[in-house]
Amino acid sequence: MTLAEIVEKSRRIVFFGGAGVSTESGIPDFRSADGLYRQNYDVPPETILSASYFYAHTEEFYRFYRDRMLPLQAKPNAAHHKLAQWERAGKLLAVVTQNIDGLHQAAGSKRVYELHGSIHVNRCLSCGKSYPASWIAQTTGIPRCTCGGIVKPAVVLYEEPLDASVIDGALRAISSADTLIVAGTSLTVYPAASFVNYFRGDHLVLINRDPTPLDGKCTLVLHEKVGEALGKLPSWLSEDTP
Ligand code: NAD
Numbered sequence: 354m355t356l357a358e359i360v361e362k363s364r365r366i367v368f369f370g371g372a373g374v375s376t377e378s379g380i381p382d383f384r385s386a387d388g389l390y391r392q393n394y395d396v397p398p399e400t401i402l403s404a405s406y407f408y409a410h411t412e413e414f415y416r417f418y419r420d421r422m423l424p425l426q427a428k429p430n431a432a433h434h435k436l437a438q439w440e441r442a443g444k445l446l447a448v449v450t451q452n453i454d455g456l457h458q459a460a461g462s463k464r465v466y467e468l469h470g471s472i473h474v475n476r477c478l479s480c481g482k483s484y485p486a487s488w489i490a491q492t493t494g495i496p497r498c499t500c501g502g503i504v505k506p507a508v509v510l511y512e513e514p515l516d517a518s519v520i521d522g523a524l525r526a527i528s529s530a531d532t533l534i535v536a537g538t539s540l541t542v543y544p545a546a547s548f549v550n551y552f553r554g555d556h557l558v559l560i561n562r563d564p565t566p567l568d569g570k571c572t573l574v575l576h577e578k579v580g581e582a583l584g585k586l587p588s589w590l591s592e593d594t595p
Pocket of ligand 1: 384454
């Protein structure tokens with residue numbers, strides 16, 4: 354079956370995505386040849402993006418974070434838009450994403466489980482006051498709240514646990530899906546990567562530029578760009594049908 358035929362038949366699609374979903378929006382992923390992890394830093398990005406580094410070297414963390422993790426000019430691409438349309442058309446139950454960029458919501462998706470949090474939520478560690486990402490972007494040094502506390506992004510850093518209610522929602526969605534589309538992820542970041550094992554439906558589809566550990570278990574594997582693969586499919590919205 355083609356991807357179009359699978360989506361045509363499906364009524365409860367769940368999309369499980371990673372950094373590769375946003376590369377066509379100009380945001381580098383981590384592990385591709387041109388990804389962030391292949392660039393040379395004095396301290397590896399995996400270390401900088403850890404909780405222990407955040408608390409011990411807050412200023413250095415923020416120098417990297419403001420420079421590399423706040424792509425506030427990026428716009429949703431064809432993949433984000435198509436998924437939002439499928440949700441409106443009643444075909445898609447939820448998006449489960451490892452991304453922190455908020456582009457699914459920017460495209461109009463409503464039910465989005467952000468396993469690793471979001472750059473758009475930032476809270477004071479002392480009083481809990483919230484700040485937008487644009488505020489973080491224009492700060493220098495350590496971003497401090499009006500109360501003097503350090504402001505921290507609600508992004509799940511290495512060594513931090515995922516939010517229990519987000520895990521619950523994501524696993525419920527995946528285990529009740531008829532089709533799971535896994536895309537733009539190397540499936541190497543745990544526990545997120547293990548969530549695809551909760552799928553019990555009919556069609557497991559993988560769309561990823563490079564091979565992944567899941568390739569051998571899928572109904573359909575497309576080694577393509579996810580924006581191109583989804584962009585050419587119908588929206589299944591009634592206003593689009595002649
Ligand atoms: P990853 O960098 O480990 O792997 C990305 C995968 O996507 C690669 O296998 C690559 O072949 C594939 N890919 C890249 N562009 C693609 C495209 N256009 N179409 C199809 N496939 C494409 O990413 P990951 O598995 O998501 O793990 C990285 C972690 O980094 C995640 O936890 C995520 O939170 C974080 N991250 C997020 C962003 C973001 O929010 N946009 C960006 C970088 C990293």
